[in-house]
Amino acid sequence: METKTKTDIVFILPNLLPGGAERVFSFIAQNIDKTQFNATLLIIGFSKDASYDVEGINLVFLEKSRVLNGTIPLFKFLLKHKPDIVLSAVGHLNTIMAYMSLFFPKTKFIAREVTVLSVDVDFFKTNSFDPWSLIIKKRFHFFDKIICQSQDMQDDIIKNYTIKPEKIVVINNPITDHFQLKPEPPSEGVVQFITVGRLSKEKGYERLLKILSKVEFPFHYTIIGNGNQKEAVLSLVDEYNLTDKITHIHFTKEVSKYLAKSDFFLQGSYYEGFPNCLIESCSVGTPVIAFDVPGGTKEIIEDGVNGYLMANEADFLEALNHSKSWNPEAVRKSVYSKFNRTKIIQQYETLFNDLINA
CATH class of the missing domain: 3.40.50.2000 (Glycogen Phosphorylase B;)
Incomplete structure (x- = not known):
């Protein structure tokens, strides 16, 4: 046998x-x-x-x-x-x-x-x-x-x-892919924000758009994802007069390219399991601004090292306005050592x- x-x-x-x-x-x-x-x-x-x-x-x-x-x-x-x-x-x-x-x-x-x-x-x-x-x-x-x-x-x-x-x-x-570290970010120009994730209620897109409607400096926001809240999210984009500042991409296999071109990943979720998109963003050297919520987000984000964890919308807006120089290599190292x-x-x-x- x-x-x-x-x-x-x-x-x-x-x-x-x-x-x-x-x-x-x-x-x-x-x-x-x-x-x-x-x-x-x-x-x-x-x-x-x-x-x-x-x-x-x-x-x-x-x-x-x-x-x-x-x-x-x-x-x-x-x-x-x-x-x-x-x-x-x-x-x-x-x-x-x-x-x-x-x-x-x-x-x-x-x-x-x-x-x-x-x-x-x-x-x-x-x-x-x-x-x-x-x-x-x-x-x-x-x-x-x-x-x-x-x-x-x-x-x-x-x-x-x-x-x-x-x-x-x-x-x-x-970290499932071999992400390439991006070069040092430019010191001036239009600030590039990005969120990758399902367009669903718990992901908190409505509070991200509300916060972005209060931003006074030049920025562009890319949303990659699809879901049952797509129409609601795009309706809020119009309501907050953000149409010319936002690009929505239904799906792409080049997520890492968009992450590398961004200055910050924005996470609006009310809770998470363990968000892959955050470790992927950090893997290319792009820091994250997220809410401190139940789930794995707090295990990924090291405050001031690879991003910020915010308690409320006012603090989140303040973080967007905060001027700090981020080291892509340090951001990347923070997740590669653990994940x-x-x-x-x-x-x-x-x-x-x-x-x-x-």
Whole structure:
């Protein structure tokens, strides 16, 4: 009988559209040690929507429009291939995987959460009764391990979902690309601001635009992203008479180029999981001005080193007006020392090996 030498891991995502979980999962799956692991990236959604290039691993698309529609094909896939480890991300998919794990007792199931859950629930809370809320809340008890992207996420799950600390591991997101350090920024001219991220309510674009409407020096603001708040955001651009100062880009694979041309990355979020866009901005040497909110932002930003963390809109505006010379090399070093790809991949590999050998 042939002895099995590698661990089979299936990484599962709802889709491969632009997003933090999609970028990180596709990166980890492609870069973990191929002498130890056989990786498969399984996507519930459509191959035509793939925004990231995936090479060197098994890539499977179920070609389904919704996670719920992919449940049976996904179950059949796991039944056929019997992986050692299944790693899923995003709340609704994690809920399905939690209860599916009951049918695969020999497989280790890992959930990777993407935000500070209790804050997210409160932010979008409605008065209507949600019969699925208890099922969703109990999902963590069925996983062998839960990956949190930040310390705030871990603390939130332990406190609000009664999960034991030893069941959780904090692994930050890695710097996924080889970002080129930009040259020293020019000392004068139109100040270039940028935000990269989903156009959704929790991202706080409305308060960024409100603040920018009060800026009195010449500036240009580039927004890269799409989402269900696109029309609302663009309407506010008109309302604040900022049309000639703002460029909106739906999607681009050249994000690093735009980051390098910018003087500051602006983050308006009310909460975050672990914002990839901030470490990417710092990776090219562009500092960040952000609000001090729940999530991983505070683990990335070192005040005065690679940006500022602001308590309110008045302080944020003051930071925009503050004159400081930033060293791109120092900004870059602040994140590479903590979130470099080698370090984060090793943390994932250690987690996988510990689970298999437990």
